[in-house]
Structures are given as structure tokens and as C-alpha cells.
Amino acid sequence: MAKDSGVIYNSLTHGSKIIGKIVADKDFRIDGEIDGEISCTGKVVIGAQGFLKGNMQCAFAEILGRIEGKMDVSDTLSLREGSTVIGDMKMKVLVVEPKAILQGTVSMMQENVEKEKVSGKKILF
Numbered sequence: 386m387a388k389d390s391g392v393i394y395n396s397l398t399h400g401s402k403i404i405g406k407i408v409a410d411k412d413f414r415i416d417g418e419i420d421g422e423i424s425c426t427g428k429v430v431i432g433a434q435g436f437l438k439g440n441m442q443c444a445f446a447e448i449l450g451r452i453e454g455k456m457d458v459s460d461t462l463s464l465r466e467g468s469t470v471i472g473d474m475k476m477k478v479l480v481v482e483p484k485a486i487l488q489g490t491v492s493m494m495q496e497n498v499e500k501e502k503v504s505g506k507k508i509l510f
Contacts, residue, residue, distance in 0.1 A: 394427075399434045413443075415450070433467065446476075448485075459494075 394412035397403060401417035409425040416432035421439045423429060428445035431437055435450035442457045448468040456462065458476040464485040475492040 397435075399432075431468075 394414055395409050396414040397417040397419065399416040402420070403417070404420045406422045407413070407419065407424070409423070409427070411425075412427040412430070413423065413425050414430045414432060415423075415435040415437065417434075418436045419439065423437065423439070423441045423443065425441075425443040427443065428447065429441060429443045430447045431450040431452060433449040437450075437452045438454060440455045440457075441452070444459050445461050445463075446456065446458045447463045447465065448470060449465045451469045452472065454472045456470070456472065456474045456476070458474070460476070461478040461480065462474060462476040463480040464470060464482060464487060466482045466484045468482075469486040471488045473490045473492075474487075475494060477494045479491065479493065481487060
């Protein structure tokens with residue numbers, strides 16, 4: 386685990402490669418290569434030299450490197466300048482900077498929130 390400004394996170398450094406499944410309960414930064422799956426309850430950052438070939442499930446994601454696979458992000462997916470994402474993506478919020486490459490299917494999720502009017506009728510938002 387690395388520590389940056391008092392925040393503890395997991396990291397895979399440049400020059401390292403993992404084949405298989407990663408499960409993390411803290412944020413995870415990838416500057417190396419992963420061939421497999423990532424499941425993280427926090428934020429996943431794919432650094433500029435990072436590469437993921439496989440599936441990713443997380444709460445937040447910030448991509449500066451390359452991903453080939455399926456992503457399921459429960460909140461915000463940010464594609465930074467110079468990033469490349471190829472595959473199917475599902476998220477609530479998508480942020481795409483200029484010069485980011487996005488190729489695939491994008492699905493924006495909505496939270497169904499029940500609210501009752503004064504009349505007692507339920508409305509889904």
C-alpha cells in the first residue's frame with residue numbers, strides 16, 4: 386500500500402504485471418499491466434502507463450492509460466486526455482476530456498428514487 390497526502394491506497398507500479406482477479410476495499414492505482422478483473426469498493430486510477438485488459442467494477446474510476454474490456458462504475462467515470470477505452474461502459478456520470486479515445490457502448494445509469502406527492506401517489510425519478 387502507498388500513502389499519498391495521508392490517503393492510503395493500493396498500487397501496481399510500472400513494470401509489474403498481474404494475471405488474475407484483484408479485489409480491493411481501498412482505492413487502487415494501476416501504473417502497470419493487469420490481464421484479468423478488478424473489483425474495488427473505492428476509486429480505481431489507471432495511470433498514463435497503466436493497462437487493463439479485462440473487466441472492472443468500482444465506485445469511481447479515473448483513466449489516463451488504456452482499458453480494453455467491460456467497466457461497471459457505480460458513480461463517476463473520468464476519461465482524461467490521452468486515455469483510450471475500448472469496450473462496454475456503464476456509469477452514472479461520465480466525464481470525457483478532449484483527446485480521450487472512447488470506442489464502445491456507453492450506458493448511463495439512473496437512480497430510481499421513490500418520492501410521494503402530497504396526494505400519496507408515488508413518482509419514480
